[in-house]
Amino acid sequence: MRILVPEKIEENGLEILKQKADVDVRLDLTREQLLECIDQYDALIVRSATKVDAELISRGINLKVIGRAGTGVDNIDVDAATERGIIVVNTPDSNNMSAAEHSIALLLALCRNIPQAYMSLKAGKWERSKFKGVELYDKTVAVLGLGRIGSLVASRLKAFGMNVIGYDPYIPQERFDSMGVEKVDSINEIMQRADFITVHLPKTNETMGIISKKEFDMAKKELRIVNCARGGIVDENALYEALKAKRIAGAAIDVFTNEPKEGAAGEGFSHPLLELDNIVFTPHLGASTVEAQRNVGLAIAQQVLNALEGNVVEAVNLHGLNMKAATRLAPYLNLAEKMGRIYYQVESLPAEQIELVYSGDISKEDTRIITLSYLTGLLQPVTDERVNFVNIEKIIHERGIQVIESKNSHVDYFVNLITVNVKNKERMMTFAGTIFGKEEPRIVNFDGFEVDFMPTEHMLMVQNIDRPGIIGQVCTILGDNSINIANMKASRNTKHGINLMVLDVDSDISDEVLAAVKRVDGVLKAKELNL
Ligand SMILES: NC(=O)C1=CN([C@@H]2O[C@H](COP(=O)(O)OP(=O)(O)OC[C@H]3O[C@@H](n4cnc5c(N)ncnc54)[C@H](O)[C@@H]3O)[C@@H](O)[C@H]2O)C=CC1
Ligand SMILES: O=C(O)C(=O)COP(=O)(O)O
Numbered sequence: 001m002r003i004l005v006p007e008k009i010e011e012n013g014l015e016i017l018k019q020k021a022d023v024d025v026r027l028d029l030t031r032e033q034l035l036e037c038i039d040q041y042d043a044l045i046v047r048s049a050t051k052v053d054a055e056l057i058s059r060g061i062n063l064k065v066i067g068r069a070g071t072g073v074d075n076i077d078v079d080a081a082t083e084r085g086i087i088v089v090n091t092p093d094s095n096n097m098s099a100a101e102h103s104i105a106l107l108l109a110l111c112r113n114i115p116q117a118y119m120s121l122k123a124g125k126w127e128r129s130k131f132k133g134v135e136l137y138d139k140t141v142a143v144l145g146l147g148r149i150g151s152l153v154a155s156r157l158k159a160f161g162m163n164v165i166g167y168d169p170y171i172p173q174e175r176f177d178s179m180g181v182e183k184v185d186s187i188n189e190i191m192q193r194a195d196f197i198t199v200h201l202p203k204t205n206e207t208m209g210i211i212s213k214k215e216f217d218m219a220k221k222e223l224r225i226v227n228c229a230r231g232g233i234v235d236e237n238a239l240y241e242a243l244k245a246k247r248i249a250g251a252a253i254d255v256f257t258n259e260p261k262e263g264a265a266g267e268g269f270s271h272p273l274l275e276l277d278n279i280v281f282t283p284h285l286g287a288s289t290v291e292a293q294r295n296v297g298l299a300i301a302q303q304v305l306n307a308l309e310g311n312v313v314e315a316v317n318l319h320g321l322n323m324k325a326a327t328r329l330a331p332y333l334n335l336a337e338k339m340g341r342i343y344y345q346v347e348s349l350p351a352e353q354i355e356l357v358y359s360g361d362i363s364k365e366d367t368r369i370i371t372l373s374y375l376t377g378l379l380q381p382v383t384d385e386r387v388n389f390v391n392i393e394k395i396i397h398e399r400g401i402q403v404i405e406s407k408n409s410h411v412d413y414f415v416n417l418i419t420v421n422v423k424n425k426e427r428m429m430t431f432a433g434t435i436f437g438k439e440e441p442r443i444v445n446f447d448g449f450e451v452d453f454m455p456t457e458h459m460l461m462v463q464n465i466d467r468p469g470i471i472g473q474v475c476t477i478l479g480d481n482s483i484n485i486a487n488m489k490a491s492r493n494t495k496h497g498i499n500l501m502v503l504d505v506d507s508d509i510s511d512e513v514l515a516a517v518k519r520v521d522g523v524l525k526a527k528e529l530n531l
Contacts, residue, residue, distance in 0.1 A: 001308055002040060007047040007261075009069045013297025017045075020305055035059050043304050045069055046076070048284060049261040054080040064386070067304040068316075069296045070095055070287055071148075074203040074230060078317050082394070085386035087307045088316040091299035092148060098292035100152035102285060103198055103228040106252035110224050111136060115280045134222070134249075136160045142194040144210070145229070146171055146181065150200030154181050157198075165193060187211070191218045196225070203230035211235065216242040223248040228286045231257040236273065243276050250278040254286050317390050322366050331439035332362060332418070333373040338441060338455040338531045339420055339433045340377025345529050346447065346461065349424035351378065355404040357419040359411035371405055374420065419445070449491040449500040455531035456486075458505045462517060463525040466492050466499040470522045474501065477516045483507055498524065 001021035005014070006029045017023045021043075029037075031051075038044065038060040045067040046052060052066055057080045066081055068090035081088050109115055112133035120127050139162055143154045146168040154164050158180060166181040167190050176183040184190050187210060190197065201207040211225070212235040225248065227234045236257055242248045253273065260269050273279055287296065307313045312326045326333060343351060356374060358367045372389050375396055380387045387395060396403060411417045419432040432445035433455075443453055446461070453459075460478070464470045471490065478485060487504035509528045517526040 001042045003043040003045060003304065004038065004041040005045045006034060006050050007045075007069070009045060009047070009300065010293045010297030012294060013069070013299075013301035016298070016301035017305065021308070038063070043067060043308055045300055045304060048072060048075055049259060050075065052076040052081075057081055057084060057086065060086070065089065065304050065307040067300045067307075069300040071099070072203065072230060073316050076316075082317045082390050085388050085391040087313065087318075087388070087390055089300070089303040089307055089313055090316055091296045091303065094295035094299045095287035095289075095292035096148040096152060098289040099149045099228060099286040100156065101289075102254060102282070103149070103153050103200070103226055104156055106226050106228060106254060106280060106282065107136070107196065107198060107224070109280050110226065110250050110252040116277065134224075136162055136196070139163065139195040140165060140193055141196040141198065142167060142184070142190045143181065144168070144190070144197060144199045145201035146175065146179065147200060147202075149229075150198075151179055153198055153200060154179055162196075165190065187215060188218060191215045191223075192220075195220060195222055197223065198226040199229045199233055201229050201233055203233060207233050209233070209235040209238075211238070213238040213241065216247055219248050221247070221249065224250040224252070226252045228252075228254040231255040231259065236271075240272050240276070243273075243278050246278070250280075253279065253281045255284050259284055315390065319393075321369055321372070321389060323369075325366055326369055329365060329370060331435045331441065332365075332370045332416075334439075335433045335435060335441035335455075336370045336374040336418060337377035339418065339431055339443065340374040340379075341381060341531055342431055342443075342446075342455075342529065343378055343422050343429070344382050346527050347422075347424065347429060349426060350399075351401055351422050351424055353402040353404070353423040354378070355406065355421040355423075357421070358405070358407045358417075359419065360409070360414060360416040362416040362418065363407035363409050367405060367407070370418070371403065374418075375403065414444070417444070443502075446491075446500060446502065449493060451489050451491045451500065451502055453487065453489045453502050453504065455529075456504050457530055458507060458509065459529035459531060460501075460503040460505060460509055460514075460517070461525075461527045461529050462501040462503070462523060464499050464501070464520075465522040465524065466494075466497045467522060470499070470520060471501060473520045474503075474517055474523070477513060477520070478503070478505065478509075481510075481513050481516075483509060483513065502529075 003017055003021045003023045005025045042062055043065040047069050054077045063086050066076055066086055066088045071092045073090055076088055078088050113131040117131040141157050141162045141164055143150045143166045146166050157164050164181045165184045167184050173183055210233055216238055239251055303313055312323050314323050356371050372392050375392050376387050414434045417432055417434050422429050429447050430445055433443050436442050441455055443455055462474055484506040485503050486506055489502050490499055492499045514526055
C-alpha cells in the first residue's frame with residue numbers, strides 16, 4: 001500500500017501509517033508533479049492547501065481513499081471521488097476546539113487592535129489614543145452556523161456576558177434553547193441587530209457570499225465580523241468596500257478564497273484586504289495548534305488505514321449510512337455480500353428487480369447497509385469499476401435495477417433469515433441465507449432448493465436428473481483430479497425430479513474438470529462458485 005502526503009501532518013500520524021504502508025511525504029510537490037505521480041498511490045492525505053479536483057482524482061487510478069486531515073472538504077471534489085468509489089474521510093472532531101479558540105482570539109485581537117498596536121510599538125511608537133478598543137461585554141454577537149465549532153464559540157462568548165443570537169435553519173429550537181442562544185430566522189435580522197458576527201458555516205453554494213454588499217448595507221456601523229470558516233462566505237469584495245468606506249468597524253479573517261500552498265512550492269500571498277487597517281488576519285491558522293494537529297494526525301491515520309483495510313469508517317461520502325451499526329451487523333454484511341456474488345455466477349441474464357426480505361430478529365435492525373452489501377457483492381464481479389458502499393446506489397440506479405426491501409418479524413425454523421428474489425426478464429430466482437450462532441453464514445435456499453451450506457471460496461454446484469450413480473461419478477472426477485471434497489450437500493426437487501449438489505472443495509476447479517462433470521450423463525448444469 002502506498003500513501004502520498006503532500007502537506008504537513010503530524011509525526012504521530014505518519015508513524016502509524018508507516019507501520020502498515022509506504023508513506024511518501026512530499027511537501028515540495030507542484031500541481032504538475034502531483035498530477036504525474038498520483039497514479040502510483042492507494043491513498044492521498046491532504047489538508048486545506050491541495051486541490052483534489054476531478055482532474056487529479058481521474059489521474060489517481062489506484063486511489064481508494066482520500067483523507068482530509070482536518071474538517072472542511074471543500075478542497076476535495078467529493079462527487080468525483082464518489083463516482084469512482086473512492087472513500088473520502090476527514091477528522092471533524094479533532095480540531096474544532098482550536099478553531100473555536102482561534103475565532104475568539106481573532107475577535108479579541110480585533111476589538112483591542114492588538115496586531116496594529118504591536119506593530120506600532122515594534123516601530124518604537126507609543127500610541128495609546130490611536131488604539132482605543134471596544135468591549136464584548138453586554139453586546140450582541142451573532143453566531144452563523146451552530147455546529148461543532150459555532151456551538152463551542154457560542155458557549156465561550158456567553159462567558160463574556162454577551163447576548164448571543166444565532167442563525168442556523170438546520171438545527172432545532174431545542175438545541176438553541178439548551179445553548180441559551182436566541183434563534184434568529186433571517187440574515188437580515190442578524191445584520192440589523194449584531195454588534196459582532198462570527199461565521200462558522202461550511203462552504204456550500206448556499207453559504208458562499210451569504211454576507212455581501214446588501215447585508216453590509218443594513219449592518220450597524222459598529223459591526224465587527226470574524227470569519228474563521230472559509231474564504232468567500234463573507235464576500236471579499238463587499239467586505240473590502242465596507243471596510244474601506246468605514247461602513248462597518250472591522251473584520252478579522254483567517255481564511256481567504258484563494259490560499260497558496262506553504263513551503264518550497266509556495267507562492268507568497270497578496271490580497272486587497274491586506275492594504276486596510278481596520279482588519280486583522282492570520283494565514284489559515286484555525287487548526288494550527290499542537291493539540292489539534294496531534295489529534296488530527298492520529299485520527300486521519302486510523303481513518304485512512306481502516307478504509308484501506310476495508311474496515312468500517314465514518315466517511316464523508318457514505319451518505320448517512322449508519323456505519324456504527326455496521327460493526328454489530330458485520331456477520332450479516334458478510335453473508336449478504338456472499339449471497340450477492342451467487343447470482344451472476346449461476347445466471348447470465350441481467351437482474352432487473354431485486355427484492356430483499358428480512359425476517360426474524362434481523363428485521364428489527366436498520367437493514368439498508370445489509371442491502372448495500374448484497375448489491376456490492378452482486379455487481380462487483382461483473383464490472384471493471386470499483387464498487388463499494390460509496391457508489392453502489394448510483395451504479396444500481398444507472399443500470400436501472402429496481403431494489404425493494406421488506407421486513408417481517410416472523411420466520412419458521414430460523415431465528416433470522418435474508419431471502420432474496422432476483423427477477424430477470426425470463427424468471428425469478430430465490431436465494432436465502434441465515435446466520436447460525438453468532439457469525440456463521442449459511443445458505444439455506446439455493447434457487448428454490450432447500451440446502452444448508454457455508455459459502456466458501458471454492459465450490460461446485462451441480463444440477464442433475466435425480467437418479468442413482470451421478471453423484472458418485474462427479475465425486476470420482478474430482479478425486480481423479482486431486483480435488484479434495486471438504487463438504488457436500490444434496491437436495492432434491494421431487495416435483496421436477498432434479499437434484500442439486502453443492503460441494504465445498506479445497507482448490508480451484510479447472511475448465512477441463514468442469515467440462516468433464518458436465519459430460520456426465522444426467523448432469524444438467526455445473527458451475528464453479530467463488531463465494
Ligand atoms: N480556520 C480553520 O482552520 C478551520 C475552519 N473550519 C471551518 O469551520 C466551519 C465550521 O466547521 P464545523 O463547525 O466543524 O461544521 P459543522 O458542520 O459542525 O457546522 C456547520 C453548521 O452550519 C449550519 N449550516 C449549513 N448550511 C447553512 C446555511 N446555509 N445557513 C445557516 N446555517 C447553515 C449547519 O446546520 C451546521 O450546524 C467549516 O467551514 C470548516 O471548514 C474548521 C476547522 C478549522
Ligand atoms: O480543518 C479545517 O477545515 C481547516 O480549515 C484546517 O485546515 P488545515 O488543515 O489547517 O489546512
